[in-house]
């Protein structure tokens with residue numbers, strides 16, 4: 001097994017501005033454009049963790065709680081929460097700032113899964129994550145549950161094999 005790396009080492013902060021080309025007809029950032037930014041911020045954090053090329057394997061639910069208007073400054077913060085064999089879960093948080101008004105709101109959160117691959121596109125092992133803060137430890141613990149849920153939904157795991165999920169719903173193991 002490779003040497004563990006601290007979650008903090010993957011921390012990535014990305015700042016973008018919303019230009020007219022990024023918006024819908026209401027003058028707000030298009031959801032797809034935001035997801036593109038999230039994909040890039042997530043992939044950079046994953047690559048910082050494993051020093052490998054990564055591909056996006058899946059995106060968990062993304063909800064668009066607040067519209068992000070033209071001219072906003074968008075800050076994306078991403079960090080690896082946990083690594084498995086070749087896959088890594090990355091948490092991405094998004095804020096939108098109106099600089100002239102002096103306001104900043106929390107707009108989005110998502111978990112994305114990236115897989116480290118070699119030059120031929122085959123999955124390769126990644127280092128484990130060492131969580132340090134209480135928040136990192138909580139995210140680390142929850143990552144196993146989220147992994148099982150997404151693998152069940154992707155048809156890659158049988159529901160009866162998802163032990164962590166069964167414990168939440170207090171189903172017989």
Ligand SMILES: CCCCCCCCCCCCCCCC(=O)SCCNC(=O)CCNC(=O)[C@H](O)C(C)(C)COP(=O)(O)OP(=O)(O)OC[C@H]1O[C@@H](n2cnc3c(N)ncnc32)[C@H](O)[C@@H]1OP(=O)(O)O
Nearest residue numbers: 040043047051055056057058084085086087113115123154
């Ligand atoms: C270095 C310093 C910094 C450098 C700074 C550079 C910055 C640079 C920025 C670049 C920013 C743009 C980055 C965009 C990144 C794309 O947008 S990549 C394009 C979109 N994605 C793709 O094209 C991926 C296409 N899919 C595939 O290639 C294959 O399905 C995969 C993902 C490699 C998996 O292959 P597979 O044959 O199914 O492999 P398998 O061994 O069964 O599974 C491998 C792992 O994938 C997991 N997995 C597979 N499917 C799923 C799923 N649906 N959900 C969750 N996990 C899954 C498995 O659970 C398994 O996990 P582990 O148990 O190994 O941990």
